[in-house]
Amino acid sequence: MSKTFITKKIFISSDHAGYDLKNYLINQISKKKIKITDLGPFSKNSVDYPDFAKKLSKKITDINFGILVCGTGIGMSIMANRYKKVRASLVFNSKTAKLAREHNNANVLVLGSRVTNKKNALKITKIFFKTKFLKGRHLRRVKKLKNV
Numbered sequence: 001m002s003k004t005f006i007t008k009k010i011f012i013s014s015d016h017a018g019y020d021l022k023n024y025l026i027n028q029i030s031k032k033k034i035k036i037t038d039l040g041p042f043s044k045n046s047v048d049y050p051d052f053a054k055k056l057s058k059k060i061t062d063i064n065f066g067i068l069v070c071g072t073g074i075g076m077s078i079m080a081n082r083y084k085k086v087r088a089s090l091v092f093n094s095k096t097a098k099l100a101r102e103h104n105n106a107n108v109l110v111l112g113s114r115v116t117n118k119k120n121a122l123k124i125t126k127i128f129f130k131t132k133f134l135k136g137r138h139l140r141r142v143k144k145l146k147n148v
């Protein structure tokens with residue numbers, strides 16, 4: 001794992017189920033030299049995950065990355081991947097965090113707060129944002145990930 005982060009700008013969002021994990025990650029990542037922008041929600045009141053996945057997905061560019069958190073990570077993934085610029089990956093462990101970046105050039109990390117604990121989520125986040133895309137044959141495949 002590289003020491004440096006692959007981006008200087010991360011957007012983060014969640015639903016009510018992912019709210020606590022979102023805030024935990026913001027606190028932890030803010031200690032690093034990286035700007036993390038919280039797109040809400042700003043309370044634990046029940047909200048609909050597609051609304052917050054959309055809010056974040058609109059911000060994703062070649063240099064803006066994202067983190068989405070809901071209960072399982074599934075709903076956020078489905079919604080985010082409908083956006084052309086988004087390659088959202090639901091990640092559960094160090095290996096999939098690394099491969100999502102190396103092979104898929106994932107630009108949105110999706111976590112499930114009901115299936116991934118805080119310590120593991122932080123570990124996954126650090127690996128994800130420090131791992132570079134390998135390009136080569138993977139670039140050819142990623143280019144084929146077009147909307148149909």
Ligand code: RB5
Nearest residue numbers: 017070071072073074075
């Ligand atoms: C909310 O209860 C839950 O459905 C949501 O957080 C997420 O798991 C959806 O995929």
